[in-house]
Amino acid sequence: MAGNAVINLKNVDVYQQKHLVLTNVNLNIDKGEFVFLIGQTGSGKSSLLKIIYGDLHIGNGEGSVAGFDLKKLAIRDVPYLRRKLGIVFQDFQLLTDRTIEKNLEFVLKSTGWTDKNLIQERIKDVLEKVGLRSKIRKMPHEISGGEQQRVVIARALLNNPEIILADEPTGNLDPDTSEEIVMLLKQISQGGTAVLMATHDYHIIRTFPSRIIKCESGVVHEDATIG
Numbered sequence: 001m002a003g004n005a006v007i008n009l010k011n012v013d014v015y016q017q018k019h020l021v022l023t024n025v026n027l028n029i030d031k032g033e034f035v036f037l038i039g040q041t042g043s044g045k046s047s048l049l050k051i052i053y054g055d056l057h058i059g060n061g062e063g064s065v066a067g068f069d070l071k072k073l074a075i076r077d078v079p080y081l082r083r084k085l086g087i088v089f090q091d092f093q094l095l096t097d098r099t100i101e102k103n104l105e106f107v108l109k110s111t112g113w114t115d116k117n118l119i120q121e122r123i124k125d126v127l128e129k130v131g132l133r134s135k136i137r138k139m140p141h142e143i144s145g146g147e148q149q150r151v152v153i154a155r156a157l158l159n160n161p162e163i164i165l166a167d168e169p170t171g172n173l174d175p176d177t178s179e180e181i182v183m184l185l186k187q188i189s190q191g192g193t194a195v196l197m198a199t200h201d202y203h204i205i206r207t208f209p210s211r212i213i214k215c216e217s218g219v220v221h222e223d224a225t226i227g
């Protein structure tokens with residue numbers, strides 16, 4: 001992988017089944033970059049994210065993500081790739097039957113953490129990062145939608161990912177809460193984790209000027225504008 005790149009795609013074709021969604025994608029994202037991913041519904045944003053988190057195979061071309069060669073990625077490698085990625089989607093997907101602490105503990109245990117003290121420390125660390133240390137014992141339904149999304153971000157940070165992939169992370173949130181979430185993601189990127197955030201929210205994009213990648217008519221523009 002060249003230089004500081006954490007995502008590098010070269011001449012990649014993206015297929016959903018037999019349908020060619022994106023052609024000849026070239027994309028380079030460096031450590032610590034914050035990047036918006038835009039494009040109309042159906043333009044291929046989710047498909048591109050799926051290539052990056054190993055849910056779709058690359059057809060033609062070459063790709064590497066967090067040091068994994070996508071061409072050689074076997075199904076058994078996917079969990080290891082995912083540990084280098086933090087995935088934050090629109091639906092919060094917290095387990096509703098347990099506390100915030102137990103939600104985070106569940107992820108750590110299922111990714112190989114065994115030491116109780118280290119688990120406790122890590123949970124406190126990530127909750128501190130998202131400003132929710134005091135909510136550790138709350139159930140998901142006892143905190144707001146914005147706070148739930150912060151917990152999802154905390155969860156994504158547990159294994160110190162190189163990249164956060166966020167697919168419409170503010171889709172269910174009011175404008176002020178959305179801004180707080182994007183501010184948090186920006187802050188995380190400044191700590192060295194690259195953030196790729198798919199969004200339809202032009203207000204957010206104008207508020208947080210950043211590099212924009214756009215899916216349009218079957219191609220990806222690496223440095224787009226919203227005009």
Ligand SMILES: Nc1ncnc2c1ncn2[C@@H]1O[C@H](COP(=O)(O)OP(=O)(O)OP(=O)(O)O)[C@@H](O)[C@H]1O
Nearest residue numbers: 016017019021039040041042043044045046047048
């Ligand atoms: N599982 C699938 N099988 C076949 N085609 C699919 C599948 N998933 C998506 N597609 C098609 O691939 C194209 C790109 O879809 P994709 O979900 O990547 O778009 P998107 O830009 O993320 O849209 P949205 O903004 O609505 O989430 C669309 O034409 C869609 O119909």
